[in-house]
Amino acid sequence: MRHFITDNLLLRTVESETDIRKLIDLCNSVFSDTEQPDPRIGEWVSALLTPGNHPTLTQDNYFLVEDTTGSEIVSTLNVIPQTWTYDGIPFGVGRIELVGTRKEYRRQGLVREQFKAAHQRCADLGLPVQGITGIYWYYRQFGYEYALDLGGRCHIALNMIPETPASSPFNLREWQPADLPRLEALYAFSIRKALVACQRPTEHWHYRFAGQSPQSIQKQWLYAITQAGKIVGYVIIPLDCWGSSLRIAELVTDVPYPDLIPWLLPRLRDEIPARFPDADPPLKGIDFHLGRRYPVYPYLKCYQPVLHAPYAWYIRVPDPAAFIHQIAPALEKRIAHSPLAGLTRSLTLDFYTSGLRLDFEEGRLAAAANLPRGIEKSDGRFPPLVFLQLLFGYRSLSQIFHSFPDAGASLEVCTILNTLFPRKPSWVVELY
Numbered sequence: 001m002r003h004f005i006t007d008n009l010l011l012r013t014v015e016s017e018t019d020i021r022k023l024i025d026l027c028n029s030v031f032s033d034t035e036q037p038d039p040r041i042g043e044w045v046s047a048l049l050t051p052g053n054h055p056t057l058t059q060d061n062y063f064l065v066e067d068t069t070g071s072e073i074v075s076t077l078n079v080i081p082q083t084w085t086y087d088g089i090p091f092g093v094g095r096i097e098l099v100g101t102r103k104e105y106r107r108q109g110l111v112r113e114q115f116k117a118a119h120q121r122c123a124d125l126g127l128p129v130q131g132i133t134g135i136y137w138y139y140r141q142f143g144y145e146y147a148l149d150l151g152g153r154c155h156i157a158l159n160m161i162p163e164t165p166a167s168s169p170f171n172l173r174e175w176q177p178a179d180l181p182r183l184e185a186l187y188a189f190s191i192r193k194a195l196v197a198c199q200r201p202t203e204h205w206h207y208r209f210a211g212q213s214p215q216s217i218q219k220q221w222l223y224a225i226t227q228a229g230k231i232v233g234y235v236i237i238p239l240d241c242w243g244s245s246l247r248i249a250e251l252v253t254d255v256p257y258p259d260l261i262p263w264l265l266p267r268l269r270d271e272i273p274a275r276f277p278d279a280d281p282p283l284k285g286i287d288f289h290l291g292r293r294y295p296v297y298p299y300l301k302c303y304q305p306v307l308h309a310p311y312a313w314y315i316r317v318p319d320p321a322a323f324i325h326q327i328a329p330a331l332e333k334r335i336a337h338s339p340l341a342g343l344t345r346s347l348t349l350d351f352y353t354s355g356l357r358l359d360f361e362e363g364r365l366a367a368a369a370n371l372p373r374g375i376e377k378s379d380g381r382f383p384p385l386v387f388l389q390l391l392f393g394y395r396s397l398s399q400i401f402h403s404f405p406d407a408g409a410s411l412e413v414c415t416i417l418n419t420l421f422p423r424k425p426s427w428v429v430e431l432y
Contacts, residue, residue: 005113009074009105010066014059020049022073023064030100040240043216045098048078048432053211055203056081061121063114067105075101075110079118081125082431083199085191086392087330090199091323094122096132097432115142119318128323130316133430144314145385147392148196148426152292152310155245156265156303157285164266172267175222175234180205182231183224190252195393196426204431214239218432221275225253225260233260237272245285246272250429257299265303291427313428315388320356321368323391328365331420335363338419347416350378351387352406380409380417396423 002012014020024042032038048054049062057080065075077099084093096118101110122130132139133150175183180202191197209222217240225233233253241247246268253260265286273283290296292310317323324331335343340363347358348371355371355378382390383406389395397417400407409417 001117003113003117005065005110006108008067008069009108009110010068011110011113011117012064012066014049014062014064019064019073020046023049023062023076026073026076026102027098027100030102031098038217040215040217043213044218047207047212047216047218048080050211053207054080055201055207063117065101065105065110065114074105075114077111077114077118079121079125079127079130080432081127082204083201084129084428085197085199086327087195087333089327089330091129091326092125092127093198094118094125094127094130095432096130099132099134112142119316123318128317128319128326130318131428132314133311134314139314140385142316143318143385144316145388146312147315147388147394148313148428149292149310149394150313150428151289151308153308154288154290154294154297154300155285155306155308156288156300158269158283160303161265161269161286162262164270165263168263169227170232170260170263171226172223172235172264172271173226175209175224177206177210179224179231183222183234186231186234186252186254189254191427193425194427195424196428198428198431200429200431208431220249225264227255235264235268237275239275241276241279241283242287244279244281244283245287246276246283248286248288248290251288251290251294251296257296261296261299291425293425312394315392317388317391319370320387320391321370324356324358324368325365328368332364334419334422335360340416340419343416345416347380347413348375348378349387350375350381351384352381353384356387379413380407382407390417390421393422393424393426397421399423 002010005011024045027045028037028039028042031041048057057078062078063076064073067074078097080095080097082093082095083090099111132144187200208220212219219239221237223235224231225235232255235248236250238247238249268286276283335341342363343360344362345360349356353373355375357369357371358365359367383404386400386404386407390397390400397414
């Protein structure tokens with residue numbers, strides 16, 4: 001695509017190796033935490049755009065704005081297609097990433113124009129949901145709402161970890177391609193109870209752990225935990241530390257935590273920081289970035305951890321009725337296993353600037369329709385986009401009513417909404 005935003009600012013997709021080199025320079029500068037370029041960002045961009053490397057991203061998903069007066073790339077973002085699940089039901093997601101603009105070109109609507117193009121690309125690819133992890137508030141203006149936990153960590157100081165037990169049946173080693181079937185099975189088991197989760201196909205494992213340069217900011221090390229030569233778990237450690245803490249991005253195992261943790265923590269403390277000999281500041285702690293209530297957390301209490309609340313994913317659902325149709329089997333199952341079995345009635349929800357009607361017949365979703373603004377009579381009301389918090393199990397109905405005085409419903413309707421959309425934890429790993 002090629003579209004002039006102004007006489008000299010051209011919105012288009014990546015077309016050449018020259019574009020890629022210019023994008024690397026732009027991202028090294030724009031996303032650096034200091035005044036100096038950060039080449040780790042460019043290594044990530046290179047991995048995304050190396051032909052055949054990333055399993056789903058193509059040059060047609062990578063947008064940029066070029067100042068044609070000097071052939072300079074001044075703004076960019078991309079869409080990374082992936083598949084998530086809602087109570088086991090797959091749906092497509094376009095993850096928006098690497099949104100950045102040179103300082104002198106900001107506040108000219110360049111990001112907004114690229115979001116329009118990215119959203120159209122998602123529609124063309126059949127991706128009904130978009131997600132982004134980003135700075136406070138900013139993406140609300142493009143139709144996004146905080147609707148899923150992001151992060152949430154448990155910090156343990158290294159000096160709180162005792163010595164490694166004299167003997168242990170476990171071992172830790174770097175992964176091998178032959179390990180993938182077992183690692184994939186462990187991951188699938190770990191997300192089985194999550195309301196929303198992210199599928200990680202085999203090609204994504206290869207890209208994440210073999211397709212990244214050791215200098216990339218997205219480089220992660222994948223270690224298999226073994227017992228008697230058999231894989232019983234894995235741990236993922238990103239190259240990018242946060243301050244003085246080593247990060248644990250994933251810890252998955254099928255052995256009891258009380259058996260594993262007294263060995264694993266000393267092992268991480270003593271061996272893994274060797275990956276970071278030049279860490280500045282020196283590593284002083286381990287952060288388990290495993291969400292709000294990961295099942296390992298109770299077994300870390302003896303190390304006097306400090307818990308940090310999660311941030312959140314921004315989520316966009318441009319066609320709520322279509323998405324409700326897609327996840328209808330999950331809603332119908334909830335009705336069937338509740339006192340509302342055989343529900344027959346319509347629900348009209350007013351979102352003030354739009355609305356949604358759900359028609360149920362004998363416990364089945366017969367129809368779902370988006371409604372225009374100006375609903376005269378409704379069964380429930382939510383401020384714009386806040387319904388997404390309920391839909392994705394991020395907030396309970398009572399929490400929403402407590403936080404938003406302009407949300408409400410009758411007692412009967414509350415019973416139905418609580419049945420259809422209970423609060424339930426999700427675990428979305430990041431595929432980028």
